[in-house]
Amino acid sequence: MLFNKFYLIKNKPSFRVTLTLAAIFFALMLVFALNRFYTFYASYDQGLFEQVFWNTIHGNFFQSSLSSGQSSAFTKDGQIETVFYCHLGQHFVIDFLLWMPIYALFPSGATLVVLQVALITAAGLVLYALARHYLPPSIAVLIAASFYGANAVIGPTFANFYEHCQIPLFVFSLLLALEKRRWGLFWLFAILTLGIREDTGIILFGIGLYLIFIRRYLSLGTALCLVSFGYVTLVTNTIMPLFSNDNSRLYLADFFSQFVPENKSPSSLQLLWGILTHPQEVLKSLFTPIDRRVKYFLGQWLPLAFIPAISPAAWIVTGPPLLVLLIQQRILALAMSIRYALTVVPGLFYGTILWWSYHQERFKPQFRRWWIRCIALSLVIAITSSPNRAFYFLIPDSFHPWVYNSLTRQWEHAGHIRSLMNFIPADATISAMTDLLPHLATRRGIIRLPTLQLRIDSLEVIDVDYAFIDLWILQKYQPAFRGERQQLRDFLILIDQLLAQKRYGLVDVQDGVVLLQKKVASQPQAMVSWLKLREELGKS
Numbered sequence: 001m002l003f004n005k006f007y008l009i010k011n012k013p014s015f016r017v018t019l020t021l022a023a024i025f026f027a028l029m030l031v032f033a034l035n036r037f038y039t040f041y042a043s044y045d046q047g048l049f050e051q052v053f054w055n056t057i058h059g060n061f062f063q064s065s066l067s068s069g070q071s072s073a074f075t076k077d078g079q080i081e082t083v084f085y086c087h088l089g090q091h092f093v094i095d096f097l098l099w100m101p102i103y104a105l106f107p108s109g110a111t112l113v114v115l116q117v118a119l120i121t122a123a124g125l126v127l128y129a130l131a132r133h134y135l136p137p138s139i140a141v142l143i144a145a146s147f148y149g150a151n152a153v154i155g156p157t158f159a160n161f162y163e164h165c166q167i168p169l170f171v172f173s174l175l176l177a178l179e180k181r182r183w184g185l186f187w188l189f190a191i192l193t194l195g196i197r198e199d200t201g202i203i204l205f206g207i208g209l210y211l212i213f214i215r216r217y218l219s220l221g222t223a224l225c226l227v228s229f230g231y232v233t234l235v236t237n238t239i240m241p242l243f244s245n246d247n248s249r250l251y252l253a254d255f256f257s258q259f260v261p262e263n264k265s266p267s268s269l270q271l272l273w274g275i276l277t278h279p280q281e282v283l284k285s286l287f288t289p290i291d292r293r294v295k296y297f298l299g300q301w302l303p304l305a306f307i308p309a310i311s312p313a314a315w316i317v318t319g320p321p322l323l324v325l326l327i328q329q330r331i332l333a334l335a336m337s338i339r340y341a342l343t344v345v346p347g348l349f350y351g352t353i354l355w356w357s358y359h360q361e362r363f364k365p366q367f368r369r370w371w372i373r374c375i376a377l378s379l380v381i382a383i384t385s386s387p388n389r390a391f392y393f394l395i396p397d398s399f400h401p402w403v404y405n406s407l408t409r410q411w412e413h414a415g416h417i418r419s420l421m422n423f424i425p426a427d428a429t430i431s432a433m434t435d436l437l438p439h440l441a442t443r444r445g446i447i448r449l450p451t452l453q454l455r456i457d458s459l460e461v462i463d464v465d466y467a468f469i470d471l472w473i474l475q476k477y478q479p480a481f482r483g484e485r486q487q488l489r490d491f492l493i494l495i496d497q498l499l500a501q502k503r504y505g506l507v508d509v510q511d512g513v514v515l516l517q518k519k520v521a522s523q524p525q526a527m528v529s530w531l532k533l534r535e536e537l538g539k540s
Contacts, residue, residue, distance in 0.1 A: 014137030018128045018144045025148040026121040029157055032390045033113050036158065039410045040417060040435045040470070041389050042109070044448065046160035047437030050109045052087050053096065054442045057104045062087045062096075065445055065454060066437065072249040082455040083445050089244025090251075092198040092235050093163045109438045112161035120157045123168035124148050127349060130176045134357040142371055143353060146303040149375040152345055155337030155387035160438075164339035166196045171203060171346035178217075190224065198235045198247065199324070201228035206320040206347055213316055236268040255328045258285065275327070285327035293326065296334040300341070300348055303378040305371040307352045314351020318344045337387035398480035405476060413472060416511035423507055423515060424466050429454055432468040433491075440468070450494050465518050467504055469495065472512025475537060492537060495530075506530055 036042060048066040055063040068074060068085030087093070103111050124147045131140035147153055147168075156164060174189035194201050205228045211221025240247050248265045258281045259274035260266040266274070275282060287293065301308050308314040321343040325333045332338050356363065386395040393407035421439065424430060429445035431452050440446055445454050449469060455461050469491050478485035495514060498504040504516035506526035512533060522530075 012137065014132075014141050015128070017141050018125065021141075021145055021148050022121050022124055025124065026117060029117045029121070029154070030114065033117055033158055034110060035407075036388065036390050036392075037110060037113050037438065039407075039414050040439070040473070041392060042113075042160055042438040043434045044160070044437055045162065046109060046112070047439075047441040047446070048087075049096075049161050050112060050438060050441040051443075051446065052093075053100065053103045053112070054107060055444070056096070057100055057107070060084070060444075062093075065447055066441065069448055069451070070246075070250070071244065072246050073244070076249065080453055080455045080461050081447050081451065083457060086243045089240055090246045091163065092240055093196070095163065095166055095192060095195040098192075107442060109161075109441065116161050116165040117157060119165045119169050120153060123172055126169060126172040126176060130172055130179065130350070131353050133176070133179045134353055135360065138368070139356050139360070139363055142368070142375075143304075143349065143356075145375055146305075146352075146371075146378075147345075147349060149379045149382075150300075150303040150345070151336045151378050151382040151385070151387070152300055152341035154379075154382040155335075155385075156339045156342050158388045158390040159337065159339055160388075162339040163197050164342045167193070167200065167203065167342045168346055170196065171207075172349075174204075175207070175346070175350055190227070194228065194231050198240060199232060200343075201232040202320045202324055203343060203346065204228040206317045209319065210313055210316045233268060255330050255333075257329060259327075282327060285329075286323075292331075292334055296336070299336045299378075299381070300344065302381075303375050304348065304352045305367070305374045307355055308348040311351040311355035313354040314348050317351055318347030321347070337385065397477065401479045403477055403480045413511055413513075417470065417513050420468070420508055420510055420513055420515045424468070428466055429456070429462065429464040430466040430468060431464045433470050433487075435473060436468050436470060450490065463503070463518050466507075467498070467514075467516040469514045469516075470512065471514060471533065471537060475512060488537065492534065496534075499530075509533060 037046070044066070048064055048070070051064040051066050052062055055061070063084055064087050065081055065083045065085065067087040067090060068081040068083075070090065071081075071085060073079040074081050099115055102115065124144050127147050128140055128144040131143040135143070153168070156162070170189050170193045174186055174193060177183075177185040177189055190204060193204055205225050208221045208224030208228060211217040211224065213221075236247060245265055248267060252266050252268065252271050253260065253264050256266075256271055256274070259278050260271055263270060263274075297309070308318075325340055325343070333340050335341070383391060384395060386392060386397075389397070392405050393410065396402065396404040417436065417439075424440070426443060428443070430440055430443070431447045431449050431454075432440055433449050437446065437448060445456060445464065447454055447464065449467060452463055452467065453461055454464055471488065471491060474484045474488040474491070478488050495516070498516060499506070499522065504518055505520040506522035507515040507517050507520070508523065508526045509515075509529035514530065514533075
């Protein structure tokens with residue numbers, strides 16, 4: 001078998017070092033990621049995907065009212081969010097079925113956090129086995145260390161749970177199967193890679209191009225390009241539209257509008273034609289703004305001591321997914337802490353392995369020390385940037401004005417939030433602020449404030465039973481961040497209106513967290529607490 005004995009190296013020092021690195025990475029990442037989750041720093045998409053999992057194990061396959069809140073019907077057409085919206089119209093994430101049994105055993109958002117960290121950790125071990133196929137232990141260990149120290153790996157692992165966390169494990173496994181000539185496993189992992197998301201075939205297309213270029217596996221490379229192109233075309237143009245037209249309206253039309261300016265709902269083939277017929281727009285998108293692109297490349301290359309920059313294989317394999325990132329109009333596409341960074345990670349590491357296989361004589365003590373310094377610098381950058389606010393209690397979010405949240409204070413605040421959550425029945429519908437959604441997602445009807453109406457299974461439009469708002473965290477961050485400042489103002493106005501209209505009443509107010517219930521009279525003590533809080537916030 002492909003992974004039998006892991007090269008029979010578990011008794012070798014290099015493997016023990018790699019296993020130690022993997023254990024340290026898993027333990028530290030899990031501690032900080034779980035702390036981020038349990039102290040309410042996870043956000044919208046964490047709740048969205050948990051609701052997708054929860055609905056699916058209860059027979060409502062891939063449905064999510066939170067995903068409905070991201071749909072074009074809601075964001076562009078102004079329609080009411082629905083509990084029966086199917087997420088597969090936005091992204092075709094059928095590989096989630098692999099992990100449904102685990103979630104069914106442990107139905108909690110924390111399960112998805114553990115799963116994400118575990119998948120990334122396992123990918124590093126497979127990467128080590130792939131490196132050992134070509135390289136001596138000393139270089140293979142540094143390859144694995146580079147992976148665990150890469151900002152493009154650490155940042156997305158701390159993010160909300162996303163389908164992208166499967167990419168490194170499945171692609172590295174595919175490449176290892178290729179090198180071991182285990183063709184059954186190769187095509188199995190090719191299928192699994194395609195099943196991650198509708199556009200991950202682009203990663204396989206890059207691998208196919210490389211195989212064609214080196215002429216070692218010309219037929220295999222051609223087949224891989226055809227399969228990946230055919231899959232992306234079939235899924236985006238035929239299967240996904242059966243659920244909704246959101247992929248074309250939300251992503252293709254918005255992220256690549258410069259190539260299809262007159263088309264508000266382009267197909268993937270129409271977008272491809274638009275790219276081919278607008279070469280000037282392609283060149284402009286590739287190179288501007290230049291500073292952001294240089295910073296992105298340096299960040300991706302740093303943990304590998306910049307070897308991918310001179311590796312032809314790395315450029316070929318990462319070419320297609322990198323092109324997609326560069327020509328997007330979305331600024332976050334080139335953020336190191338965002339999930340998209342993982343799409344080019346396998347190609348960069350594979351290209352580095354192949355480069356070292358031809359230049360092992362250059363691995364001298366001096367370069368080894370340089371490489372270790374690069375990994376250390378990458379770790380420092382990852383920590384000090386506090387990706388997805390994972391280190392919020394270590395690194396201030398702002399120095400001027402000073403914005404800092406201590407660990408003890410945040411856990412104390414989290415206790416108040418959980419205390420109020422106990423008032424909310426498990427089957428109640430609710431609208432909550434973004435940071436509260438992941439902890440309330442195991443229900444049929446949940447949406448994001450300020451929206452309060454929802455279409456339920458009977459097709460009736462209702463006001464949700466509860467509204468849940470954390471004003472304390474907004475007050476904490478509003479001095480330095482415009483978004484939080486505007487949200488605080490908007491939510492204060494919303495609560496005032498709901499109470500004045502007697503549409504909702506106050507259940508309780510604790511530590512700046514407000515819980516309202518539909519069509520009930522406000523509790524006297526809660527009203528006293530609210531008036532005091534309202535006066536305090538009005539002065540801030």
